[in-house]
Amino acid sequence: MKGGTDMESKMTLQDLTVSFASRAGIRNNTADDFVRNFFELIALKVVEDKVVKVKSLGTFKLIEMSDRESVDVNTGERILIPGHSKISFTPDAALRDQVNKPFADFQTVILNEDTRIEDMEAFPVSSVDLPTDEDGDVEVPHIVIEDTPNVDGHGENPALPQDVVSSVDEGANAGTVEKTVGGNADAVKENEGANDDVAKEEEGTKDDRLEADIQEKDQEAEAVAAVQEASDVPAPQSLMMEAVPQVKIIHKGVSPWFTFAYVLLTLLLMAVSYYAGYRHLLNFDAPRExxxxxxxxxxxxxxxxxxxxxxxxxxxxxxxxxxxxxxxxxxxxxxxxxxxxxxxxxxxxxxxxxxxxxxxxxxxxxxxxxxxxxxxxxxxxxxxxxxxxxxxxxxxxxxxx
Amino acid sequence: MMNNKEFIAELSGKTGLSQKETAQYASQLVADIAMQLEEENVLSIAGFGTFEVKKKLERVVVNPSTKQRMLVPPKLVVSFKPTASLKDKANGK
Incomplete structure (x- = not known):
């Protein structure tokens, strides 16, 4: 899958012109003239007519912004942002779908009541937007309305986030994130060769087990998060793809010993607290009664x-x-x-x-x-x-x- | 408000091509732009602006009326950022 800034390259007007000329079968200077006029006209008309629609490209709009108050980020002073005009571009549905093709199979899913959002914070992709109204994103209502009919469908996506989709659809108690974090834990586990756990988790039946695993892997998951944040890749799918090998590297030597020590410590603590509680019962039995x-x-x-x-x-x-x-x-x-x-x-x-x-x-x-x-x-x-x-x-x- | 028909008509007047040719070229150009964006190339047009494909992470949204929470999948969206000169024009400078 494509991801990361390294895959992108910058195209200029000239590059576009050359490409356009060869594809349209016209001379370069004709193409150049055409492309220049094309964009100049849009720029001119969006200012004059406020809205310009170009077939299968999209709509350019001039949006008037009224005065508003804001706070200076550096000084904390209140400042007035004067009214101005903004140019917005809404891609045509065809273009939007074409660009989103790699993710086209993803669908909006309704979350179960007992899906725990708090776990989202433990989610490796820590910049996931939590339910936000303050986001002020214009897309929110748009998505809700448009994608709702599709909600019941099962995605057939090969990529990792599909786990998210299917787990929610199954209505399992395990939260989306638990599943996803579990996915990372799986990756780690596979290193250790504990394949039966993985199988169980794939069945989505062992929620308790899963949670326990997550607790054990909690710190590892944090490490994953740290690694992923460090890698500074914006998209979740690329994060996932890149995270797994990195995790392997990190935990190759550490993991078995760490887990062992962790379990040992837990048992020790349990023993101590049990002993303490029992002693307390024995000695102070009488006064309690x-x-x-x-x-x-x-x-x-x-x-x-x-x-x-x-x-x-x-x-x-x-x-x-x-x-x-x-x-x-x-x-x-x-x-x-x-x-x-x-x-x-x-x-x-x-x-x-x-x-x-x-x-x-x-x-x-x-x-x-x-x-x-x-x-x-x-x-x-x-x-x-x-x-x-x-x-x-x-x-x-x-x-x- | 300018629709595509008016746009093609005006463009044909500027380039001196026939309207049919203009429409043909325009759709070819748009297809070209779409192809570049599909490959996640950044398309920067001098004096106009920059088209760029941005990744939006998956997120949870809440329908305010039903309190229904939904997981919105990650997506790739086209963003457009006008150049400073176009912004200035828009603000009548």
């Missing part, structure tokens, strides 16, 4: 759970021992997980109160009602009169040693 009991320490209960909760391990056991000692003077729930060690507060029953509600409000669960019942020695807990004073017990966890 206590914390589920609401610890609004009553002024009366010096041996409150509150003092226990944040305390270090040895003072905790000390307080606990004292609390256990204290618990002996109170009635206890047989086989209960918690010990009653004092009175947290006294509640006067009102209309609508119930022990279950109190337990739920005070301790976070209605099952704590039994502690209230036992502590207050209610003979018939189903019948408690309004105005009755209910002592809310202070609880600690019962640890049998």
């Amino acid at each position: 206590v914390r589920t009991v609401r610890t609004q320490a009553a002024p009366k209960a010096e041996i409150s759970v509150k003092s226990v909760t944040p305390a270090p391990v040895d003072s905790l056991t000390l307080a606990r021992r004292r609390a256990m000692q204290a618990s002996k003077q109170y009635p206890q729930v047989p086989g209960g997980k918690y010990l009653i060690v004092g009175t947290r507060r006294v509640h006067v029953m009102r209309v609508g109160d119930s022990l279950l509600k109190l337990a739920l409000k005070e301790y976070g669960h209605k099952d704590f009602a039994q502690y209230i019942i036992v502590y207050n020695k209610f003979p018939n807990p189903d019948v408690i009169s309004v105005g009755c004073e209910v002592k809310m017990p202070e609880l600690i966890e019962n640890v049998t040693e």
Whole structure:
């Protein structure tokens, strides 16, 4: 595929004249005269008549620009750009299609809802226009209208960006860019000979896998992006074509070791964090459970759970021992997980109160009602009169040693 | 507003060729220009301007009314940049 500035050459009026003369079969000076007049007339008439249409070439237009404000790029000052005229050229449809022939098979595709645009930033061609209204590009509505009917068609393009087209059409969750980045990752992978991954990705089914791959290859993809930016080629297709061999060069020595080290590091981190979390669970198991009991320490209960909760391990056991000692003077729930060690507060029953509600409000669960019942020695807990004073017990966890 | 017919008529008057010949040559010239552009050559016409093929990258556009996002494929477009002298003429200098 053609790409890059090296392929282009500059044609002047003279070159065009010579080419035209030989093709039209006329003498050079006749051709020269004709070509000069041709362009002179367009130039003259576009100024005079505002619009000049030339068959199968296009339309030249004189566009009046009104005054507008702008900001000086260097000084940041506001400046007024005075109104002026601009000459625009819109190529004829035939010319436009002829020039765009290499890309003619590409079609506008509707992106899925879950296609993630953020990933576009990780896309090697970093200068891709994100959805832009500020772009102010006149083409935008034009494209939307014109290309929409074609949208469903599958492209048959041999070039790499076709991946983009097909992946979106398949409606796979994998974003367009993931796919494309994956394409680069594929290229790298092929170096390592992991062909089965490539096959899977081509099926477009292993999205998770793909994402994982991308994460692993993330840095490599950045490297790709860097390489491509450095190569400073404007077109995506040429970027793709050139990027692949360059990536190969870069990663030939580094990649396996890098991947290995990366995986090793990840595993190590996982192990460490797992160990840390597990240890934490083991050592601080007890206080955590206590914390589920609401610890609004009553002024009366010096041996409150509150003092226990944040305390270090040895003072905790000390307080606990004292609390256990204290618990002996109170009635206890047989086989209960918690010990009653004092009175947290006294509640006067009102209309609508119930022990279950109190337990739920005070301790976070209605099952704590039994502690209230036992502590207050209610003979018939189903019948408690309004105005009755209910002592809310202070609880600690019962640890049998 | 000047359409192609008027343009050919005027051009034939300037070159002294018949209108039929003029139309024939003009279409030949245009075909030649198109061919040059197809080969991605830069066509710079003194006193008139420069025709150039530019690559537009693929991009995502959003239809403002439906919020539908679309991926617009890369494309090659013809751009025209008038020379300074033509710009000056356009601004009546």
